Amino acid sequence: QITLKESGPTLVRPTQTLTLTCTFSGFSLKSDGVGVGWIRQPPGKALDWLGILYWDDSQYYRPSLKTRLTVSWGPAENQSILTLTNADPVDTATYFCVYRRAFGADRPVDSWGPGTVVTVSA
Amino acid sequence: DIQMTQSPSTLSASVGDRVTITCRASQNLNSWLAWYQQKPGKAPKMLIYKASTLESGVPSRFSGSGSGTDFTLTISTLQPDDFATYYCQQYYSSSWTFGQGTKVEI
Numbered sequence: 548q549i550t551l552k553e554s555g556p557t558l559v560r561p562t563q564t565l566t567l568t569c570t571f572s573g574f575s576l577k578s579d580g581v582g583v584g585w586i587r588q589p590p591g592k593a594l595d596w597l598g599i600l601y602w603d604d605s606q607y608y609r610p611s612l613k614t615r616l617t618v619s620w621g622p623a624e625n626q627s628i629l630t631l632t633n634a635d636p637v638d639t640a641t642y643f644c645v646y647r648r649a650f651g652a653d654r655p656v657d658s659w660g661p662g663t664v665v666t667v668s669a
Numbered sequence: 670d671i672q673m674t675q676s677p678s679t680l681s682a683s684v685g686d687r688v689t690i691t692c693r694a695s696q697n698l699n700s701w702l703a704w705y706q707q708k709p710g711k712a713p714k715m716l717i718y719k720a721s722t723l724e725s726g727v728p729s730r731f732s733g734s735g736s737g738t739d740f741t742l743t744i745s746t747l748q749p750d751d752f753a754t755y756y757c758q759q760y761y762s763s764s765w766t767f768g769q770g771t772k773v774e775i
Contacts, residue, residue, distance in 0.1 A: 593767055593770045596767060653718055654718045
């Protein structure tokens, strides 16, 4: 069974760096094709795709956030880290991590985490 | 970015109605389009992928069609559990994008 869970601070000050961890089980990031991505949703608004990191370290990001956003593997083998620099109140959102079984697969996403709420405010 | 435009933004319907939501892409997606259902406070649930493939466990009253730039999600007979917000998502490009959502309300 595949599970993912997001964790991190609930409040971040403007200009600080927002860092979230996705801890997963049921798959290995060493498996060919595997990807872990991040999607966010501001309160009352639409889903917003952020980026994805694949097993071979290839990364794809939303162009408008590319200079501020990094998705990396965590210190533990079952973790992915999202780092968003220079946080702004518009970054206030629920952040979801997602699992993709294989690059180029018919399904874009195979599993979602429950999401974690982050508020950017002074 | 590929822009995704959903319509309508809000749809008022009754149990038993046939409901259609459309999604238009700013460029050709072939069939690389998915549909999701989201309820308040929950992660989205995928209903359809590759434009018309029903996800396992999703009721057959949901169907997807289209290719290229124009896509449709149809709920054949609306059930009480179907009142939710629906999103389309393109994954043709390496930078994915979502539509702005369609809220189906009573």
